[in-house]
Amino acid sequence: SNLIIGLTGGIGSGKTTVANLFKQYDIDIIDADIVARQVVAKGAPALQQIQLHFGEDYLLPNGELNRTKLRHKVFQEPEAKQWLNTLLHPLIREEMITQCQQAKSPYCLLVAPLLIENSLFQTVDKVLVVDIPEQEQIKRTMTRDENTQAQVEAIMASQVSRQERLKHADFVIENTTGEQEQLPLKVEQLHRHFLKLIAK
Ligand code: ATP
Known part of the structure; x- marks a missing residue:
C-alpha cells in the first residue's frame, strides 16, 4: 500500500x-505490538545483540527472549532501558514500514x-x-x-x-x-x- x-x-x-x-x-492491519515481538523473536539479530549486551541468561533454554528478566532490568536501570530503546525503536519502525509497503x-x-x-x-x-x-x-x-x-x-x-x-x-x-x-x-x-x- x-x-x-x-x-x-x-x-x-x-x-x-x-x-x-x-x-x-x-x-491489511499491521500491529505495532506484534512487530515489536517479531524483531526480538528467536534467532533475530536484535536478540543476539541483547544477549551480548546483557548476558546469556536473558535467553530462555528454548532460545526465546526472557521477557520477564528483561522487563525487570529496564525497570530498574534507566541506562538499560535507553540502550534497549536505541536498539529496538529504529528496527521496529523499519519493520513496520516494510510490512506496510508489502501490504496488498x-x-x-x-x-x-x-x-x-x-x-x-x-x-x-x-x-x-x-x-x-x-x-x-x-x-x-x-x-x-x-x-x-x-x-x-x-x-x-x-x-x-x-x-x-x-x-x-x-x-x-x-x-x-x-x-x-x-x-x-x-x-x-x-x-x-x-x-x-x-x-x-
Ligand atoms: P488496549 O490499548 O488496551 O489494547 P484497545 O484500545 O484496543 O485497548 P479495545 O480492546 O478495542 O481497546 O476495547 C476496550 C474494551 O472496551 C473492550 O472490552 C471492548 O469490548 C470495550 N468497548 C469497545 N468499544 C466500546 C463501546 N463503544 N462501548 C462499550 N464498550 C466498548
Whole structure:
C-alpha cells in the first residue's frame, strides 16, 4: 500500500474494536505490538545483540527472549532501558514500514498504541484517533483486565493526554459508550474516504 493510516488511542479506547471493523474490508492491519515481538523473536539479530549486551541468561533454554528478566532490568536501570530503546525503536519502525509497503490492500492500517509517544505520526500519512472520555477509558480497562483504578491511571499517566493525542488527529472516531452501534457506519465512511484519497 502507498497510503498508511496510523490508528491510535489511549488504553481501552477501542483500537482493536475499530481495527476489526476495517478487516471486513480486507484492509491489511499491521500491529505495532506484534512487530515489536517479531524483531526480538528467536534467532533475530536484535536478540543476539541483547544477549551480548546483557548476558546469556536473558535467553530462555528454548532460545526465546526472557521477557520477564528483561522487563525487570529496564525497570530498574534507566541506562538499560535507553540502550534497549536505541536498539529496538529504529528496527521496529523499519519493520513496520516494510510490512506496510508489502501490504496488498489499497491502504493499510498501522495500529500503534504509542503512535504519538514514539513520533510515529511522522511515519504514517494520516492519523486516526479513537477517542473516549478518560473516565470511560478507566472503567473499560478495569472491566476487561481486572486492573485496579490506580493501575489503569498509572498506564494512562505514561501515555500522552487525550488533548495532546487529539492535536495530531486527522480523523477522530468517537467511541463513547452508547455509540457502539454507530461504529460500523463510521468505519465504512472512513473506508470510503481513504479510498478516495488514493484515487487522487
Ligand atoms: P488496549 O490499548 O488496551 O489494547 P484497545 O484500545 O484496543 O485497548 P479495545 O480492546 O478495542 O481497546 O476495547 C476496550 C474494551 O472496551 C473492550 O472490552 C471492548 O469490548 C470495550 N468497548 C469497545 N468499544 C466500546 C463501546 N463503544 N462501548 C462499550 N464498550 C466498548
